[in-house]
Amino acid sequence: MKKPTVAIVGRPNVGKSTIFNRIVGERISIVEDVAGVTRDRIYSAADWLNYEFNLIDTGGIELSDEPLLDQIRMQAEIAIEEADVIIFLTNGRDGVTDSDEQVARMLYKTNKPVVLAVNKVDNPEMRDMIYDFYSLGFGEPYPLSGSHGLGLGDLLDAVAESFKDMNLEEEEDDSIKFCLIGRPNVGKSSLVNALLGEDRVIVSNIAGTTTDAIDSTKVIEGQEFKIIDTAGMRKKGKVYENTEKYSVLRALKAIDRSDVVLIVMNAEEGIREQDKRVAGFAEEAGKGVMFVVNKWDTLEKDDKTMNKFIDDIRDQFRFLDYAPIFFVSAKTKQRVHTLFSNIQLISENHAMRIQSSVLNEVVEDAVARNPAPSDKGRRLRIYYATQVAVKPPTFVVFVNEPELMHFSYERFLQNRLREAFGFEGTPIRLITRARS
Numbered sequence: 001m002k003k004p005t006v007a008i009v010g011r012p013n014v015g016k017s018t019i020f021n022r023i024v025g026e027r028i029s030i031v032e033d034v035a036g037v038t039r040d041r042i043y044s045a046a047d048w049l050n051y052e053f054n055l056i057d058t059g060g061i062e063l064s065d066e067p068l069l070d071q072i073r074m075q076a077e078i079a080i081e082e083a084d085v086i087i088f089l090t091n092g093r094d095g096v097t098d099s100d101e102q103v104a105r106m107l108y109k110t111n112k113p114v115v116l117a118v119n120k121v122d123n124p125e126m127r128d129m130i131y132d133f134y135s136l137g138f139g140e141p142y143p144l145s146g147s148h149g150l151g152l153g154d155l156l157d158a159v160a161e162s163f164k165d166m167n168l169e170e171e172e173d174d175s176i177k178f179c180l181i182g183r184p185n186v187g188k189s190s191l192v193n194a195l196l197g198e199d200r201v202i203v204s205n206i207a208g209t210t211t212d213a214i215d216s217t218k219v220i221e222g223q224e225f226k227i228i229d230t231a232g233m234r235k236k237g238k239v240y241e242n243t244e245k246y247s248v249l250r251a252l253k254a255i256d257r258s259d260v261v262l263i264v265m266n267a268e269e270g271i272r273e274q275d276k277r278v279a280g281f282a283e284e285a286g287k288g289v290m291f292v293v294n295k296w297d298t299l300e301k302d303d304k305t306m307n308k309f310i311d312d313i314r315d316q317f318r319f320l321d322y323a324p325i326f327f328v329s330a331k332t333k334q335r336v337h338t339l340f341s342n343i344q345l346i347s348e349n350h351a352m353r354i355q356s357s358v359l360n361e362v363v364e365d366a367v368a369r370n371p372a373p374s375d376k377g378r379r380l381r382i383y384y385a386t387q388v389a390v391k392p393p394t395f396v397v398f399v400n401e402p403e404l405m406h407f408s409y410e411r412f413l414q415n416r417l418r419e420a421f422g423f424e425g426t427p428i429r430l431i432t433r434a435r436s
Contacts, residue, residue: 121143182275194330262292264294267293288426372404372405
């Protein structure tokens with residue numbers, strides 16, 4: 001199922017960031033628990049009523065020195081462009097302001113659903129403040145208190161109601177879907193062209209998502225590959241030039257739809273912090289991952305250059321130690337031909353199922369070789385394991401006391417599964433449960 005995107009829009013100082021934090025709730029701490037990954041809190045994953053969605057906090061945009069209304073306009077334009085549903089947030093204590101009306105006029109021009117919310121309605125006696133907001137023309141205003149967390153349920157119910165009218169189901173097909181993500185100017189577009197440039201394959205264009213992306217399809221030896229486009233990161237001139245953070249949101253949308261994510265880097269520039277940010281989203285989403293170091297032809301190299309780059313990637317991306325690394329040149333097409341076969345291998349690993357009897361033989365052997373350490377006289381006992389999901393491969397391990405499963409021992413079991421079954425390029429998940 002595709003994830004819709006919800007943007008919180010409004011003039012400054014109406015409480016957008018507070019409402020954003022309330023909606024994402026405890027998920028922020030989970031997101032930041034991935035080692036080596038930093039994030040701007042301008043976007044996050046959230047969920048409500050069995051729907052998962054991406055949430056944008058437009059209050060997080062770094063404002064320029066332009067006049068206030070131009071800043072508001074830029075925020076609203078970006079949110080309208082990216083969002084499937086818009087939460088229009090106002091401040092009940094201030095009443096309807098000229099700036100609110102400016103934002104409302106921009107929102108009239110879109111056909112996207114708008115849910116009007118009135119923040120800072122902190123107690124029932126203040127509910128009369130919401131009636132003036134009917135004049136904005138978006139129907140019933142939803143009273144909120146960001147400081148106390150009141151009214152969010154009703155607001156999110158209205159947002160979820162809008163999801164019901166959207167086609168969020170992905171069409172089932174046998175294609176392998178992958179995307180190229182990375183900072184601007186690492187050569188993603190050139191690499192896509194190099195991947196599509198062979199005469200012996202069928203190439204076609206298929207209309208993509210609601211953001212008007214175009215998916216390119218390529219068939220090699222009977223296997224269809226679908227390249228999810230993220231070129232829209234450069235869309236609409238100055239608006240996007242001034243708000244590079246939104247390129248990450250577009251990458252998130254591409255990651256959601258992909259089986260395999262190619263993290264593209266520029267060999268001339270090395271590793272940057274934003275590389276780790278987008279890589280972290282791919283790992284969190286449980287996608288297959290591979291590193292592609294582009295522009296390898298431009299470097300002066302010796303016999304140590306490649307190993308040094310590999311060591312740097314392994315050090316900076318320890319949470320992706322299972323992802324293979326490829327050095328290519330989109331310009332000369334050096335080693336580009338190797339990518340498709342490896343994308344296919346990672347996709348197969350991502351969807352791999354292990355027979356329970358074989359799985360338990362490996363787990364029993366691992367425990368026999370390296371029993372779990374005791375903790376205050378108590379020792380973890382593993383009874384059996386079973387695979388419960390693919391994409392990524394997910395295993396439930398039944399034990400005597402789940403709290404005795406230390407992170408380091410879980411890591412040991414994951415490594416043994418990788419040694420036994422490969423799983424190159426895909427995360428694997430272990431869930432520990434008490435045997436009932």
